[in-house]
Amino acid sequence: MNAETAVLCAPQRALDALIEFANDGMCGRCLPCPLATKQAIVTIERIIAGQGDEADLARLARVAAELVDAARCPKGEEAARALGESLRGSTEFERHVDGVCPEGTCRALTRFRIDPEKCTMCGACAEVCPRDAIEGDPYVPYLGDNHPYTIRELRCDGCGACVDVCEAGAIARVT
Ligand code: SF4
Ligand code: SF4
Ligand code: SF4
Structure with a gap:
């Protein structure tokens, strides 16, 4: 985005x-x-x-x-x-x-969500997030309790930087 x-x-x-x-x-x-x-x-x-x-x-x-x-x-x-x-x-x-920007161009009204089914847990989104709004840890094969990536809505300002780097297409706008 x-x-x-x-x-x-x-x-x-x-x-x-x-x-x-x-x-x-x-x-x-x-x-x-x-x-x-x-x-x-x-x-x-x-x-x-x-x-x-x-x-x-x-x-x-x-x-x-x-x-x-x-x-x-x-x-x-x-x-x-x-x-x-x-x-x-x-x-x-x-x-x-009502809190929705239909085109997704107003940052204050834009929210994103990570789809756990698509996320490969690479960590690229967390690295580029300027607001430190993404939590999670890179995937480690032998760990049973890998910490999945999620977006903390209250910190996110809707800049879209995470969407641009996610090669798995796992981050989508929520309206
Ligand atoms: S202030 Fe100037 S620009 Fe505005 S309506 Fe009057 S004439 Fe036109
Ligand atoms: S960049 Fe995409 S695939 Fe990588 S951790 Fe973030 S959401 Fe998951
Ligand atoms: S949209 Fe921007 S602020 Fe929000 S999680 Fe993605 S990179 Fe961080």
Whole structure:
């Protein structure tokens, strides 16, 4: 799993578009536009970080409507239209608030599991894990109680480094 090559989820696409608008389009001439844009960015960042709730969804819908009213130029109108379409176009924002990133691109909402049937107990995943989130010991043939590899969810930040090194394909995303 590589976040750079993955398809971005709807909240991340909306965030990218808003940040691009804020950095390279928004002039700030009409005050409601930058205020609504900033609030939308902060709210989506909360949702992506796994801290969003129903109130954030309601706030985002309200801010999107405010942005439509505030827009006084084609760039502003386009930003407002894109955000509104993103919100209406899928259930992904709701899914994120429920703790699931359907595309697996939000690290805070991504969890992995090691399939013991596929795991060869090589230890490569534990070696690359930057969070020291994988427990287990390499396989020793004469031991009857080999310590299988498992992921400690609370430590894992969903970076996907373990998936990339597992030649057995034993690590899968859990949604
Ligand atoms: S709506 Fe257009 S004119 Fe108004 S602040 Fe935004 S970018 Fe500027
Ligand atoms: S890299 Fe894959 S096969 Fe090796 S210990 Fe980790 S999960 Fe098991
Ligand atoms: S996803 Fe990243 S942090 Fe989580 S167990 Fe794998 S390597 Fe460690």
